[in-house]
Amino acid sequence: MCNQCNYENLLNASDLNATDNRLRVLEVIGNNSYPLSAADIFTTLKRTCSINRVTVYRILDLLVERGIVDRISTGGRAFYYGMAPNENHHPHPHFYCTRCGQMDCLTQDSLNVDTKALWKTFPGRIDKVEVRVDGICKNCMK
Amino acid sequence: MCNQCNYENLLNASDLNATDNRLRVLEVIGNNSYPLSAADIFTTLKRTCSINRVTVYRILDLLVERGIVDRISTGGRAFYYGMAPNENHHPHPHFYCTRCGQMDCLTQDSLNVDTKALWKTFPGRIDKVEVRVDGICKNCMK
DNA sequence: CATTCAATGCAATAAATTTGCATTGAGATT
DNA sequence: AATCTCAATGCAAATTTATTGCATTGAATG
Structure with missing residues (x-):
């Protein structure tokens, strides 16, 4: 959950108009404590407003391209x-x-990655280092 | 390129019959110095034998399930x-x-991950830690 | 010779995402 | 005010990747 980011500023800083839909998508992502799928985001938004699935995908593409969302x-x-x-x-696995x-999300230091x-x-350009642990979660282990 | 693995043994050790198709898929993967997509593997096999796309997917599922292929x-x-x-x-990013x-494939120690x-x-089960660096390769940078 | 079963093929389907084209509406231009 | 423009969005269709259901085959077994 993020109380610190100003989503409007984030959009403006990337030269994007802060439309209602973009703000909504960004809020859903930012206010959640773990990453969501496009379907998750769409379903959540659908509950309170009328938005098209494609619009969600397009906004996500845009936010990723501008480096606001991962x-x-x-x-x-x-x-x-x-x-x-x-x-x-902060980056985290x-x-x-x-x-x-x-x-x-795992804590930043639960896995120590030295890059x-x-x-x-x-010899090329590095944009991102992604670390993912796969397994069975506590709940599913029961 | 792998000259050390005996694919037939790998299959047998997992209680899988070493069929021609399974061996072929495993050879394509093992003899390549970087990971391939299912489509890559299918296309490669198609050049020299008659195999169905679905068979490739099914063999890949099986090999992954048995931990022979990642x-x-x-x-x-x-x-x-x-x-x-x-x-x-050895595991590598x-x-x-x-x-x-x-x-x-990056060398095992180009990124130091301490797990x-x-x-x-x-508090759950960990099966795998995947580390991936995204960016633009040397060739595409030109 | 009949039966069984693993392996494979083929066609249809599914899931996630993307594309093409139409619509809308706010601001700029006449 | 009427018109124009363009970014934002919607809707339907297409694409990509992978999966499912059912049929076929052929070797091994009884």
């Missing part, structure tokens, strides 16, 4: 979306339950 | 497949070029 791959077929790293959101599809060497020697 | 997520929509860790193949879709703490404290 597209996170799962062990499954759908992407999940969470706030991209910024002053209020995720846990994906292969049984129920729930994705959780310094790679950044120095890699 | 299903690796990319920044894109398709899964990629590479040899699962065994005595000849991957690089995914978001421009051309090429996936490369000890997580294993001790995580």
